[in-house]
Amino acid sequence: MLEQIHEFFRCFVTQQPSDAPISSQPQTTPDYVRWFRQAAPYINLHRGKTFVLMFGGEALLTENFQHIIHDIALLHALGIRLVLVHGARPQINENLQQLQIETPFLQHRRITTRQALPAVLNAVGSIRLQIEALLSMGVANSPMFGARIDVVSGNFVTAKPYGIRDGVDFQLTGEVRSIDVEAMQRNLANENIIVLGPTGYSTTGEVFNLRAEEVATRVASDLHADKLIFLGEQKGVIDHQGHFIRELMAKDAQQFLQHMVDQSSENYLHLSGAVQACQNGVSRCHLISYHLDGALLGELFTRDGTGTLVSDLRFEEVRQANIHDVGGLLRLLRPLEEQGILVYRSRERLENEIEHFAVIERDGTILACAALYPIPTSGNELKSAEIACVAVHPEYRKSNRGAQVLAFLQQRAQRQNIKVLYLLTTHTGHWFMEQGFSKVGIEQLPAARQAFYNFQRNSHVYQKMI
Structure with missing residues (x-):
């Protein structure tokens, strides 16, 4: 080619x-x-x-x-x-x-x-x-x-x-x-x-x-x-x-x-x-x-x-989330959840899943976050994971912080020998395409993830090989 x-x-x-x-x-x-x-x-x-x-x-x-x-x-x-x-x-x-x-x-x-x-x-x-x-x-x-x-x-x-x-x-x-x-x-x-x-x-x-x-x-x-x-x-x-x-x-x-x-x-x-x-x-x-x-x-x-x-992406600004970040994550995510852009996550769920999150924090404020969830695979399916809960503080959405935290998680996925990243979104598909994702059909999702697909939200599916 x-x-x-x-x-x-x-x-x-x-x-x-x-x-x-x-x-x-x-x-x-x-x-x-x-x-x-x-x-x-x-x-x-x-x-x-x-x-x-x-x-x-x-x-x-x-x-x-x-x-x-x-x-x-x-x-x-x-x-x-x-x-x-x-x-x-x-x-x-x-x-x-x-x-x-x-x-x-x-x-x-x-x-x-x-x-x-x-x-x-x-x-x-x-x-x-x-x-x-x-x-x-x-x-x-x-x-x-x-x-x-x-x-x-x-x-x-x-x-x-x-x-x-x-x-x-x-x-x-x-x-x-x-x-x-x-x-x-x-x-x-x-x-x-x-x-x-x-x-x-x-x-x-x-x-x-x-x-x-x-x-x-x-x-x-x-x-x-x-x-x-x-x-x-x-x-x-x-x-x-x-x-x-x-x-x-x-x-x-x-x-x-x-x-x-x-x-x-x-x-x-x-x-x-x-x-x-x-x-x-x-x-x-x-x-x-x-x-x-x-x-x-x-x-x-x-x-x-x-x-x-x-x-030159400055990864010193991106770090693994910890339990002390839950309050800041809630403040960042709630407005997007109320608009229907993100799926609702309770405080208890965030606390239980905090190890999946990466954040950019400055002076005690969470400016951006995203999560990486491994997807169970079977048969000939490639090892894969889902990128979820990508959010940026409204005052910083013109910066590259969303791309930074996304790239940070991609590096983590590569270290875990993950070959395919998936994400589901209802609003920001074009931005993810700019980050190297391609739109695919629901049938492209691994079987374990298809089983939990929410047809009521009707999210578009995006895929990236890494």
């Missing part, structure tokens, strides 16, 4: 016909149409937003990199403001090997000597030219046909020496001092794609070798970018048991980093960059694979994505 999405989107943006007429592909056309309709909200959501994309020099050596460039052009055509940050480690290593120059590493960072600097600049300059050339392609019958893209690069990054660490002078290895945000914003407003390499310039005219991951993280933070996207070898974060992690909160990702042994690994650098960016105001960071054709489109325009999402 991802390949179909990829080809369809390319054909749509460039207004080029696919290789075969639509009439000869009746079995795939409905999939294209259905996916395009599902992608429409994301297209509208991303238009005018600023995304920073970072990929290492390894990505340029893959056969899929040309497809990545095509998809970058596609994002540009959809009105997304783009900053590309590239690395150059393998290209620098190759240049140094040809010159028979060795550069030691300390603290997982290259010590850049003056002798080695020309090899660094040659690699970075060659990559920049390669990217600019690929973004300038206009060959007929290619995804780039008719795509006019202006690419700019320059001295947007001011650097400073990394200095002397543990008695060792890192010489021309540096770190980011500042970003020329005003100049970058001006170029982005003019619909230019900005390309940055792992180099920066000092106020004295020196050039420093930087980590591309640090450049990308700082640029995204200072620009207040909407997304920071890392393209790496892996499709995202893999835990110690080999399981792929689809979503991580920034604070959970920070704890995950503490257990990663190799702090020089690409995955460590990407995840730590995502955590830092989230802490500095970038709401969403993505880790995806540069090997998977169409991974960028799948991550941005499908509900489940293709990689790992690191979010």
